[in-house]
Amino acid sequence: MQHQAVLDAEGLLCPEPVMMLHVEMRKLEPKEVLKVIATDPSTTRDIPKFCQFLGHTLLDQQQNDDGFYFYWIQKKEG
Numbered sequence: 001m002q003h004q005a006v007l008d009a010e011g012l013l014c015p016e017p018v019m020m021l022h023v024e025m026r027k028l029e030p031k032e033v034l035k036v037i038a039t040d041p042s043t044t045r046d047i048p049k050f051c052q053f054l055g056h057t058l059l060d061q062q063q064n065d066d067g068f069y070f071y072w073i074q075k076k077e078g
Contacts, residue, residue, distance in 0.1 A: 001072045003035040014042040028075045036071040047071050
């Protein structure tokens with residue numbers, strides 16, 4: 001999936017990935033997509049809640065066999 005920016009949150013534990021996500025989303029223009037790479041299982045709960053609360057769109061989320069979690073988040077308009 002195409003994205004304009006990447007947040008590498010490997011090795012970071014809650015709440016760091018979501019705190020960093022908040023900072024990175026502010027840098028994006030509306031409708032741009034951020035790819036997040038994380039290793040903390042709590043991101044499967046925290047990132048969807050973050051998107052829902054702030055109005056961003058979680059386009060996709062995936063997990064691989066190596067314990068990595070991937071998220072594609074589109075910044076809301078306006």
